[in-house]
Amino acid sequence: MSDQDLFYLLALLKVDGVGDIMAKKLLTHCGNAESIFSAKTNQIAAIDGVGSSLLKNLKDKTIFEKANKELDFIKSNNINVSFFQDENYPDRLKHCFDSPVLLFNSGNIDLKNRKIISIVGTRQITSYGTEFCRSLIEDLAPLDPVIVSGFAYGVDIVAHQFAMEHNLQTIGVLAHGLNQIYPRTHKKYVARMMENGGFITEFWSSSNPDKEKFVRRNRIVAGMTEATIVIESADKGGSLITANFANDYNRDVFAVPGRVTDTYSRGCNNLIKTQKASVLTSAADLVYMLNWDIENKPKTIQKQLFVELEEDEQKIYEFLLKNGKELLDTIALECGFPIYKISGILINMELKGVIRPLPGKLFEAI
Numbered sequence: 087m088s089d090q091d092l093f094y095l096l097a098l099l100k101v102d103g104v105g106d107i108m109a110k111k112l113l114t115h116c117g118n119a120e121s122i123f124s125a126k127t128n129q130i131a132a133i134d135g136v137g138s139s140l141l142k143n144l145k146d147k148t149i150f151e152k153a154n155k156e157l158d159f160i161k162s163n164n165i166n167v168s169f170f171q172d173e174n175y176p177d178r179l180k181h182c183f184d185s186p187v188l189l190f191n192s193g194n195i196d197l198k199n200r201k202i203i204s205i206v207g208t209r210q211i212t213s214y215g216t217e218f219c220r221s222l223i224e225d226l227a228p229l230d231p232v233i234v235s236g237f238a239y240g241v242d243i244v245a246h247q248f249a250m251e252h253n254l255q256t257i258g259v260l261a262h263g264l265n266q267i268y269p270r271t272h273k274k275y276v277a278r279m280m281e282n283g284g285f286i287t288e289f290w291s292s293s294n295p296d297k298e299k300f301v302r303r304n305r306i307v308a309g310m311t312e313a314t315i316v317i318e319s320a321d322k323g324g325s326l327i328t329a330n331f332a333n334d335y336n337r338d339v340f341a342v343p344g345r346v347t348d349t350y351s352r353g354c355n356n357l358i359k360t361q362k363a364s365v366l367t368s369a370a371d372l373v374y375m376l377n378w379d380i381e382n383k384p385k386t387i388q389k390q391l392f393v394e395l396e397e398d399e400q401k402i403y404e405f406l407l408k409n410g411k412e413l414l415d416t417i418a419l420e421c422g423f424p425i426y427k428i429s430g431i432l433i434n435m436e437l438k439g440v441i442r443p444l445p446g447k448l449f450e451a452i
Contacts, residue, residue: 193284
């Protein structure tokens with residue numbers, strides 16, 4: 087995208103009364119942003135939803151000063167900009183009717199042909215939520231997913247941290263411009279996230295982290311990913327809003343169940359009870375429900391000759407050789423492993439080519 091195209095797009099988005107949906111209508115009708123400002127009044131007036139107020143606001147010259155200031159910030163800070171019709175715009179987000187016309191991002195973000203999930207939840211994460219998040223990301227690590235979250239306190243930052251521990255690409259979606267970090271205490275994570283992942287926002291450098299911006303941020307978290315996972319949540323909270331967005335966008339939603347007496351499990355339990363989310367008890371659930379067929383990865387997994395198995399892997403392999411096809415729960419019970427641990431072991435064994443998953447959460451030795 088040329089600087090001139092970006093300049094007029096920025097100006098369009100600064101017009102009072104022009105949101106993402108109206109901007110897309112105007113762009114579709116006129117072809118590009120520059121043409122909108124040079125079009126005749128009757129041509130713009132013919133567009134559904136355009137009234138006299140918007141026609142007047144399109145003639146406001148101060149928007150060009152604001153656009154020029156933001157363009158200077160973008161260029162001087164090497165900000166990457168994605169237009170909603172560009173190839174580098176998050177593919178799944180393109181299909182959301184209210185997706186941002188422009189996204190600003192920094193870091194080393196690569197979403198092409200990737201497994202992308204969002205992990206969200208309460209800012210008051212418990213030891214239960216922390217342990218589940220750690221186990222989930224550890225077990226998914228061999229599949230190299232991109233982990234998206236909101237860079238907030240609690241579940242968000244825990245998910246980013248565990249993703250970085252396993253060298254997974256992780257992306258923080260911000261509710262403000264790229265000229266600042268909120269909360270400030272998370273500045274210590276920025277440099278490492280920028281190395282393998284980074285930050286995305288729809289907000290300009292003049293935008294502060296106001297309350298309503300977090301709701302808008304949440305739709306990006308839900309829309310750009312294949313599935314949204316809610317680790318812990320109270321009866322109300324931002325993560326439930328993200329889950330609702332994901333449902334509206336026909337994305338998969340998963341929730342981690344907890345005790346009915348636990349405050350920060352109530353939101354997850356309600357999502358499951360109202361059938362707005364599937365139960366998530368392990369990484370294997372996610373792999374199965376999303377149909378992440380490991381054998382169809384670019385490099386086909388083949389059984390290695392003289393493959394070396396860890397002690398736990400050898401125990402499971404011998405059990406499957408003796409008993410044939412078995413359910414994940416049965417394998418865990420008979421081999422004496424907790425579910426959260428065995429799912430990661432099975433994924434590693436699939437990667438080594440010694441077992442394969444079957445429909446119905448069955449596994450067999452190869």
